[in-house]
Amino acid sequence: xxxxxxxxxxxxxxxxxxxxxLITKTYGRGFPNPDVSVQLTQDKLAxxxxxxxxxxxxxxVTGLGQCVAYLLFADFSYLxxxxxxxxxxxxxxxxxxxxxxxxxxxxxxNRVRPAQESQVVTAKERRERGYGYYRDLKPLEIxxxxxxxxxxxxxxxxLDVKKIEDVMWQQVCRMRNIQSQTQxxxxxxxxxxxxxDLQLINPQDYxxxxxxxxxxxxxxxxxxxxxxxxxARCFLINANFVDIVTLIQTLNDQYSGFSSVSxxxxxxxxxIYDEKLATKxxxxxxxxxxxxxxxxxxxxxSDWMRMGLVNRYVINWKYVLSVR
Numbered sequence: 001x002x003x004x005x006x007x008x009x010x011x012x013x014x015x016x017x018x019x020x021x022l023i024t025k026t027y028g029r030g031f032p033n034p035d036v037s038v039q040l041t042q043d044k045l046a047x048x049x050x051x052x053x054x055x056x057x058x059x060x061v062t063g064l065g066q067c068v069a070y071l072l073f074a075d076f077s078y079l080x081x082x083x084x085x086x087x088x089x090x091x092x093x094x095x096x097x098x099x100x101x102x103x104x105x106x107x108x109x110n111r112v113r114p115a116q117e118s119q120v121v122t123a124k125e126r127r128e129r130g131y132g133y134y135r136d137l138k139p140l141e142i143x144x145x146x147x148x149x150x151x152x153x154x155x156x157x158x159l160d161v162k163k164i165e166d167v168m169w170q171q172v173c174r175m176r177n178i179q180s181q182t183q184x185x186x187x188x189x190x191x192x193x194x195x196x197d198l199q200l201i202n203p204q205d206y207x208x209x210x211x212x213x214x215x216x217x218x219x220x221x222x223x224x225x226x227x228x229x230x231x232a233r234c235f236l237i238n239a240n241f242v243d244i245v246t247l248i249q250t251l252n253d254q255y256s257g258f259s260s261v262s263x264x265x266x267x268x269x270x271x272i273y274d275e276k277l278a279t280k281x282x283x284x285x286x287x288x289x290x291x292x293x294x295x296x297x298x299x300x301x302s303d304w305m306r307m308g309l310v311n312r313y314v315i316n317w318k319y320v321l322s323v324r
Contacts (some may be wrong), residue, residue: 001052001082001103001105002270002288003050003051003052003055004200005052005082005103005107006035006050006051006081006103006300007025007035007036007050007260008025008081008107009044009103009107009108009109010035010036010048010050010101010103010109011025011036011080012107013101013108013109014038014046014048014275015275018039019041019042019270019277020038020039020040020041020276021039021040021041021276022037022038022039022127022129022130022276022277022278022279023036023037023275023277023279024036024037024038024127024277025130025132025240025243026240029153034047034049034066034070034074034251035048035049035050036048036050036080037127039126039127039129039279040075043126044075044076044117045073045074045075045124045125045126046074046075046076046077046115047067047070047073047074047076047077047080048076048077048078048079048080048101049063049066049067049070049078049079049080049261050081051063051079051080051081051085052082052159053084053085053259055085056214058091059087060079060081060085060092060093061089061092063079063081064079064092064093064095067079067098067117068095068096068097069320070100070199071097071118071120071121072118072120072121072122072123073121073122073123073125074118074121074176075117075118075121075124075126076115076116076117076118076126077097077098077099077115078098078099078101078115078291079098079100079101079119080100080102080103080109080237081091081100081101081102081103081106082103082105083100083104085111086100086102086112087102087221090112093113094250096113096115096116097115097116097118097323098115099111099113099114099115099116100112100113101276102266103270104206107220109129112161117194126280128223128279128280128281128282129274129277129278129279129280129287130240130243130276131197131239131240131241131243131244131277131278132194132197132198132235132239133190133193133194133196133197133287134194134197134235134239134241134243134287134290134294135190135194135290136190136192136290137190137194137294138297139227139228139231139297139298140219140224141175141256142194142195142198142200142215142231142234143215143219143227144171144175145168145171145172145191145195145281146171146195146200146201146208146212146215146216146219147216147219147220148168148171148211148289148308149164149167149168149195149206149208150165150208150216151167152164153207159205161205161206163193164206168188168191168192169184169187169188169314172187172191173288185282190311195212196309197238197239198211198234198235198238198239198284199211199212199217199238199239200212200232206234211230211234214230215227215230215231215234218230228298228299229322229323230300230323232241232299232300232319232320233323233324234292235295235298236300236320236323237301241291241295241300242320242324243275243277244272244277244291244295245295245300245301245315245320247268247271247277248268248301248313248315249277249315249317251264251267251268251271252312252313252314252315252317254311255267255310255312256310257307257308257309257310257311257312258310258311258312259311260311261304261311261312262280264311264312265285265288265311266285268288269284269285269288272284277321287304292304292313299316299319300315300319300320301313301314301315301316302315304313304314314315
């Protein structure tokens with residue numbers, strides 16, 4: 001059983017639980033970065049580390065160690081393995097705080113051991129979306145922001161987050177010819193959340209991550225295509241936009257087309273809520289004012305296309321699969 005199959009089975013199992021309000025599948029880098037993050041109605045958070053078949057005992061024990069570390073960040077922590085491997089290595093998973101989930105060949109899930117609530121959680125972070133927060137920034141503007149942030153951090157003798165955010169604001173004012181200061185706080189918040197969810201910065205101090213440095217270097221090249229490819233990967237994988245793209249394809253498969261973009265977005269909003277990719281209080285329709293635009297800019301979907309009497313977005317799956 002592949003890693004992605006275990007993740008999908010676990011996500012579907014939690015999605016069926018009425019006590020679950022948000023499911024996030026994560027594929028990015030860094031730590032903590034569980035394969036599945038689950039928010040519960042009791043204001044609790046669970047992290048799940050998933051492992052595939054035939055990974056070996058060392059990898060499974062390492063997974064258990066990751067789960068123990070997750071208890072600093074979540075109320076509950078689970079290790080998920082295919083059923084055969086769970087049975088074979090169960091005796092090594094002696095840490096009783098960690099819940100155990102086994103995935104059968106038919107992708108049903110069995111709770112082998114319930115998780116015990118963490119007594120040491122210190123850095124829990126609730127989210128409203130299972131996908132990255134995005135507002136308006138164009139691809140090359142993201143590179144300009146990374147460059148401004150990195151340059152400012154190098155010039156500072158002592159970390160000063162306010163000075164870094166001032167530079168971010170100055171950069172966006174130049175890019176957008178903004179004259180008024182009234183939008184400063186909202187712009188800074190939007191930029192910080194986007195760069196965080198793309199996993200390009202560490203939000204506490206604005207230091208660039210490995211992916212952030214890579215984008216910074218690629219964006220300096222005269223040929224922008226490698227930068228655009230890497231940014232597309234960050235949106236699809238790090239920010240989990242691949243789930244939104246998959247839902248667009250699901251709608252395309254279910255309907256011959258759509259009478260209007262408004263009808264399409266209404267159906268997509270319902271899908272996102274049904275899949276628990278956003279909490280009920282999230283303004284998903286507002287998100288969809290901007291998300292299709294960045295997906296078009298990154299060559300992931302087409303413009304809104306008229307096909308006979310109906311319309312749709314067409315997904316460039318050849319490109320999506322090439323950058324994942």
